[in-house]
Amino acid sequence: MTDLELQKLVEGISEASFNRPFKHKATFNPRLRTTGGRYMLQSHNIEMNPKQLEQFGEEEFIKIVKHELCHYHLHIEGRGYQHKDADFKQLLKKVGGSRFCQVVPGMRRRSKTLHIYTCKKCGIQFRRKRQIDLKRFVCGRCRGRLEKIKTISQ
Structure with a gap:
């Protein structure tokens, strides 16, 4: 999947699950190690870990995209967008996003x-x-x- 295909996927999920447009940029970031994706507060962009897609498939990847879109839409609306906030937990449950992503084998750095x-x-x-x-x-x-x-x- 390319960055352009990811952008289309995120825009489609945003419209289908949240009934709101995603107006910013979604890209892959292969440097992400221990997380499935991240929402950037300053730029409102979303970065996704391509290893999650390769390792666990598109179904699990879509759940991670929904998680990041929950951060995105709640932050833009000025509501509680952090993991601890009730607004975030309710919206995540409503759209069927994953609370935590699975660990890609060999990605966690442990001091030996x-x-x-x-x-x-x-x-x-x-x-x-x-x-x-x-x-x-x-x-x-x-x-x-x-x-x-x-x-x-x-």
Whole structure:
């Protein structure tokens, strides 16, 4: 599906499900990793994750489009467009959109390494996903120097 086909699909769903036109731009954004799509508050455009369409099919993708259109129409009307708002929940249920999208396998980034540090003064251990610059940082408890013990790769 191209961006032009996506634009037509979003406009059609907007007219059919919401009885209102979609007057802005809908595009694919392949950089989206953990979300099915997003509504841009400033420009009112919608970006969709193409991996959702490839992985789960058009039926699930349409539910995600409806979710983003709920944000769009409620925001333009000045009503509660956030996930926590009752207006959003009611409209989403009415049009049959999905509350959450499925996770594309392999898209969530998990840190596979763990860095373990200890304080030379008090002996407390610190576990971190990211490395610490030992010249800049000290122990938060006693201000002692830190030393790296080991790195665990999982």
